[in-house]
Amino acid sequence: MIFDMDGTLFQTESLLVPVYHKMFDILREEGHHEGATPPEELILGSLGMLLPDIWKRVIPNSTEAAKLRADELLLQLELEGLEQGIGVLYPGVVDTLKALHDYGVKLYVASNGLEHYVKGVAKAYGIAHLFDDLYSAGEYATASKVDLVKLLLDKHNIRSAWMVGDRSSDVEAGVENGQTVIGCAYAGFGREDELKGSSALLNDFTELLTLYKQAE
Template identity: 60%
Template sequence: MIFDLDGTLFQTETLLLPAYHSTFDKLREEGLYQGETPPEQAILSGLGMLLEHIWRQVMPHAEESVHRRADELLLAYQVEGMAGGQGVLYEGVADALRELRARGIKLFIASNGLEDYVKGVIRYQGLEPLFEAGGLYSAGEYGTRSKVDLVRQLLDKHGIRSAWMVGDRSSDVEAGHANGLFVVGCDYAGFRKEGELDGADATIQRFSELAELLEA
């Protein structure tokens, strides 16, 4: 099983939003941004996208150099938050992953996030032993332009011929189907747009339903 991270395993907003506000405070302090911090919904609605695309949505008139500085700051504040105990998994995630692992299912991550963020979340949440060695894939580490490409690299590198793609955004549905995978849409985060998961082969309202779906 290949999992998206934000909005699938991890309640992103519990870590992201404090870091988001700190990022804009610092950008203003450095003279790189003026005005009020954009609404939280501006970044929440972009979850699942590459960071460069998120900043274009959040700060459409800012220069690319400001976007890259925002990358650095957001990551630094998120890592600091993780170390301080911020960030929460969705209910039942840890237990369900342990159950899947106990059944012999190999677990992977495929996220459009930055490398240190993705690996940091898994490490600080104590989930690292449950995933395959070298199985945490991020667009930040592999330099992919789409999740389709990221998942393809994962499948090729690990010699995987059959898998489930589990995620909450249309990019996860696209990545799964483009690579011939069974797609499970997670419909509980609230970040998705209407109809995003219509192409999924199955949808779940709670993460714990994944084990029930596997039985079925």
């Protein structure tokens, strides 16, 4: 099973919202941003995208220097927040992953996030050891989730997998690579048709274990 991180395993807004406001306070102090902080909905609605695409939506008229500084600050503040214990996983994530791991399922992460952030979340919440590997666009410089998942599948010689995620990019990554897609409908960041093309939908992460047992 290949998991997205934000909006699938990690309740991203629990960390991202306080970090987002702090980031814009610093950007204003440093002269990289003027005026009010853009609405939280802009960044929450952009989860699953690559950072350059996120900033095109959140601060479209900003300079490249401002966007690069936003990259640095976002990672720095998120890692600081994780160290302080800010943020939570979705209910049932730890127990479900442990159960799947105990069943012998090979578990992976494929995220469009930055390498240190993705690994930082897994480490902070004590789930890193349950995964065979953690893949991020930040580490592998992939242009899309499709490319990242293909890289993962090829590297580990995987022919059959479930792609588990909450955004259309996860559905696309699974479908384009010929894998089964399990859509996570509980995060609520996406559009109504966000998970169109999924083989099954989860309204609670723990339902994944039931699906796996049925598939066996």
